[in-house]
Amino acid sequence: MAAVALKLSAPWRSVRLRSLVRFSPVPSLKFHTTASPMMGVTVEQFEQAKGKLSTLKNDPGNEVKLKIYALFKQATQGPCNTPKPGMLDFVNKVKWDAWKSLGSIPQDEARQQYCDLVGSLVAAEGGSSAQVAAEAAGSSTTYQTLLVTTEDDITTIKLNRPAKKNAITTEMYNEIIAALEQAAKDDSVLTVFTGAGDFYCSGNDLTNFTKIPEGGVEAMAKQGGELLRKYVKAYIDFPKPLIAVVNGPAVGVSVTVLGLFDLVYATERATFHTPFSQLGQSAEGCSSYTFPKMMGNAKASEMLLFNKKLTAVQACELGLVTEVFPDSSFQSEVWTRLKAYAKLPPNSLALSKQLIRSMEKERLHAVNDAEVERLVERWMSDECFNAVMSFFQAKAKL
Numbered sequence: 243m244a245a246v247a248l249k250l251s252a253p254w255r256s257v258r259l260r261s262l263v264r265f266s267p268v269p270s271l272k273f274h275t276t277a278s279p280m281m282g283v284t285v286e287q288f289e290q291a292k293g294k295l296s297t298l299k300n301d302p303g304n305e306v307k308l309k310i311y312a313l314f315k316q317a318t319q320g321p322c323n324t325p326k327p328g329m330l331d332f333v334n335k336v337k338w339d340a341w342k343s344l345g346s347i348p349q350d351e352a353r354q355q356y357c358d359l360v361g362s363l364v365a366a367e368g369g370s371s372a373q374v375a376a377e378a379a380g381s382s383t384t385y386q387t388l389l390v391t392t393e394d395d396i397t398t399i400k401l402n403r404p405a406k407k408n409a410i411t412t413e414m415y416n417e418i419i420a421a422l423e424q425a426a427k428d429d430s431v432l433t434v435f436t437g438a439g440d441f442y443c444s445g446n447d448l449t450n451f452t453k454i455p456e457g458g459v460e461a462m463a464k465q466g467g468e469l470l471r472k473y474v475k476a477y478i479d480f481p482k483p484l485i486a487v488v489n490g491p492a493v494g495v496s497v498t499v500l501g502l503f504d505l506v507y508a509t510e511r512a513t514f515h516t517p518f519s520q521l522g523q524s525a526e527g528c529s530s531y532t533f534p535k536m537m538g539n540a541k542a543s544e545m546l547l548f549n550k551k552l553t554a555v556q557a558c559e560l561g562l563v564t565e566v567f568p569d570s571s572f573q574s575e576v577w578t579r580l581k582a583y584a585k586l587p588p589n590s591l592a593l594s595k596q597l598i599r600s601m602e603k604e605r606l607h608a609v610n611d612a613e614v615e616r617l618v619e620r621w622m623s624d625e626c627f628n629a630v631m632s633f634f635q636a637k638a639k640l
């Protein structure tokens with residue numbers, strides 16, 4: 243999609259660009275209610291976000307404009323069910339693709355994402371209370387793969403590649419590290435991780451293995467190892483309460499690092515899967531230490547060696563998840579609670595967290611180093627190569 247969208251490039255406010263953003267049928271929104279907050283966004287807030295869009299001075303780029311268009315359509319009309327435009331109808335085809343790529347995400351989730359995205363664009367231009375967290379240090383970093391916002395003393399880092407089930411690309415690892423560094427420094431009390439769309443995260447993006455640098459597979463494995471070490475370190479050293487709002491299935495590295503969070507809230511729809519041996523790989527995210535510690539060797543081995551996928555309730559029984567919520571009330575219950583927690587004295591919270599973690603820090607860094615060393619070897623193995631190839635030949639799905 244990116245390649246086609248680039249061909250649409252036009253200056254902000256040009257006729258062609260306007261046709262992308264304004265194309266949306268604005269009137270007659272089909273909401274069930276006009277007042278009740280759904281996932282924290284009211285119809286009024288959605289309308290305000292729509293109004294703010296026209297005040298943007300800078301062109302956010304075609305990728306973002308398509309995303310805005312798609313979220314608007316999804317928020318107001320639901321999933322895309324219209325016929326696919328013909329191959330030669332380029333503009334309508336990329337718009338249709340963008341809308342279709344949102345799959346079946348609910349209208350309230352789309353409305354939330356729409357407001358988050360518009361809010362972060364407005365904030366990046368310096369005009370909103372919904373501040374982009376990355377701006378705190380004076381540099382107006384915007385993220386390509388994340389939505390990062392700070393509101394009600396909570397910095398939220400939302401993985402934002404719903405069409406790829408939030409699989410983590412190399413760029414995304416780097417952005418998450420940067421977002422965590424920024425959240426550690428900003429004024430927020432809590433930092434929350436969550437995913438856009440119906441998945442929390444499908445783990446490491448397997449296309450990372452197909453980008454072989456000049457030094458070949460060995461260089462790719464070494465660079466990947468360094469990035470992973472830095473990534474996991476960012477969680478180990480994170481100084482404030484870190485909370486996962488697991489909005490759907492979670493796979494691989496997104497599950498293992500949960501052992502480094504302070505609270506994990508999950509919808510009943512979530513599952514937890516670490517299919518390392520199936521992929522010819524080995525445990526990471528400090529899970530070879532945190533999982534046996536929290537659930538005992540036998541249960542941890544079932545997950546880390548034998549790929550057992552846990553339901554949210556099972557993960558809660560084993561101590562990986564703090565609490566499970568019905569899917570229908572997940573967002574409202576969790577956010578109500580988090581907003582109340584964010585009013586607690588911030589220094590007391592941070593210091594207590596650091597006390598709990600401090601005994602473990604050195605050990606966790608050592609575990610991270612050892613796991614990365616094993617993985618670098620694994621990534622050069624035939625077992626791993628064959629598993630990744632099977633995925634791309636569509637032979638294998640978890």
Ligand SMILES: CCC/C=C/C(=O)SCCNC(=O)CCNC(=O)[C@H](O)C(C)(C)COP(=O)([O-])OP(=O)([O-])OC[C@H]1O[C@@H](n2cnc3c(N)ncnc32)[C@H](O)[C@@H]1OP(=O)([O-])[O-]
Nearest residue numbers: 405406407409444445446447448449493494495526639640
């Ligand atoms: C770094 C440390 C070591 C490793 C740690 C790990 O995390 S190990 C764990 C590593 N993780 C895995 O092995 C998970 C591999 N993924 C799967 O097995 C399945 O996609 C699924 C079960 C997650 C979802 O099945 P579903 O039928 O509900 O949805 P769908 O399949 O239609 O997906 C929609 C689109 O997303 C794409 N996509 C999704 N995930 C990935 C990914 N990780 N990568 C790349 N792409 C991914 C998928 O190709 C498709 O793209 P398309 O065709 O539209 O261009």
